[in-house]
Amino acid sequence: MTQDLLLRYLIWPLVKFLVAFIIVQVIVAAMNWVERRLLGLMQARLGPNRVGREFGIPWGLAQIVADPIKFILKEDIVPSSSEKVAYFLGPMLPLIPAFLVFCLIPYGPPPTFVVTHVNVGLLLILALTSTGVYGIILGGWASNNKYSLMGGLRSAAQMVSYEVPFGLSIVGVLMLCGSFDLVHIINYQADHIWNLFPQLIAAFIFLVAMNAENNRTPFDLPEAESELVAGYHTEYSAMKFAFFMLAEYSSMMVNCCLMVSLFFGGWTMAINGYGLTTGVLRGMGLLGGILGALIFITKVMVFMLMYIWFRATFPRFRFDQLMDLGWKWMIPLALANIAVTAIVVLLGDQFDFQGEVVLSIAGAAIIVFTLILLLRPRAKVTHARRVSEA
């Protein structure tokens, strides 16, 4: 009996967590290479394409291994005037929540592909990810460097500000699905429609807020290399710096997983109960599970690539503009979204129609309208006024 419990609640989750953790960390390490190659592709250059050529490894793929080796071998410099304990804690604190969260994310149809099935999983994930900022503040302050301090402060203000729209944008989804359980939310989407459509505005806010949460362009102010040299990690070198990077990429991954689970149907590929729902995938046995996990990873990768695409496209916001965007646009928009969703759902209950369908049609209309706006011929580029030549 005890053995059974031990197996069920300790050994199995641990094994599953390790497998998921290793796969995710390999993807995270590979993302560094993917990002550099993809940026190279977008920016008319090559990116890292050399490492590993001697051993017959193509496209510089050995860069994935070479980078960590370099980080481990580099000298670990501790500034003499730093606050030692906080300086050491700085890079480690963001890692813990970033790693822990991976045991709460459902990668495929339960129970096999879910590490721990927690019925308030979403709440727990939000609580954990929001603690990641402590390490950055602590690291920025402990470095005893003015640029680091400013980076840490910016990061604190930014994360606190964007935590609000981040959380508020999820409320609409919760109202539709009626659960904090990610598995339930995903199943609900498979049985109805991707939450993207009824919660389009929420999805948009979530996308913006997750960029801001991860300090990625155009919200990369905490590390803005042209202003603050390297922001909060200016004084960090070697593996400590790598920890910051690892935490950043891990939490990018977490946010992408959340995005996919909340708005894009997670591991399912179904509308209104038709297609690859959890039931269908489970019926296919282990193969179905792997297929579901693959679908999930593919969707996540799309959003990871989106991060890179953003980085290649956008200039950086200024600090006050970032705050304006967060407090004056994102939060009111999120609140309005909650109000509209609540009213439509309530009216639907009252007058016996499906509020979600109405919202979906509205969302689809907005998507079509936006596409038309984007694809229409662009306005002519403004030129400087010219003085006619003499």
Place this chain on the structure above:
Amino acid sequence: MFDVHEMEVNFGPQHPSTHGVLRVILRIDGERIIDAKPIIGYLHRGTEKLFEAMSYPMCIPHTDRMDYVASATNNLGFVETVEKLMGITKQIPKRAQLMRVMLSELQRISSHLLWLATHAIDIGAMTPFFYCFREREQVLDLFEEYCGARLTLNCMRIGGMPDDLPPGWLDGVEKFVDKFEDAVDEYESLLTNNRIWKKRTVGIGVISPEDAIDWGITGPPLRGSGVEWDLRRAQPYECYPELKFEIPIGKNGDTYDRYLVRMEEMRQSNWILKQCIPLVKKTPAGDIKAKISRVVRPPEGEVYHSIESPKGELGYYIISDGKSQSAYRCHVRPPSFVNLQALPAMAKGHLVSDLVALIGTIDIVLGEVDR
């Protein structure tokens, strides 16, 4: 209630976005700049004093090192000043004049490309940096084909040009010129109508036309404030009067207008190059030097001559004692140095992020500021 105190930050001399070794002592309240004090001199090499110990032709390579991203215009300014002192400006053959114009317009394009690249990456847009360097590379290739150097060209001589154009060079220019217009469109598609780019540049660092004139600001920052002043038109030199081009000017005098002005200037330089190609083909090959003595010994006197460098009015003031082969005194009026003095006034009240945009928009080269 709270203990409010200012923070003092040393912005530079080693900082990724001070474009060299500029040091700005910032007094900031949070992120807001109370006072910005530029400290210069980290790249001072005493070029002006060196000129006094060298014969005039020996000075030309040293002018390269001042504005090291626009060496052709530096050469042009010095060479023309000495020619003016000797009174041989009229004797320069047409072909040499056209070659000088072409080189300095190519240089203007390459300098503006470097400005756009660094300005954009300072504001956080990463991609234009690489696109600009792609085209700049082609300009540098053209320079290399002509004189063997890519950065410090040393490509002009007193009384003419060192070498005739290598065969096929004009075709290379033609190929570049045809494509360059599209390249500028590409940069603009990334930035000009970008909401974030506009947020970061519109209304930042406004200089009124009166202030700009009072400070002696020249070049694109002056034209961005709406003052129509381009030395190529106002005090024509070489064969600029024969060439058609327009002078772009801004309205508000902010960072965005200066950006638009420089973008348009690149197009105009491209147009000038287009006109030059058939004109050069008409001139006899090899006719690139005025018939003057090999020993440059200008008569006694002093002269100030200035040209429109990519960054503004580049002036040389030379005094000759009429006896020696070197200048008695040579003073350089570098546009970057004069434009830089507007920085504290522009930066006051803005945020730290804006300082980076402002340093970019003035387009300084510290080699020229410190000489």
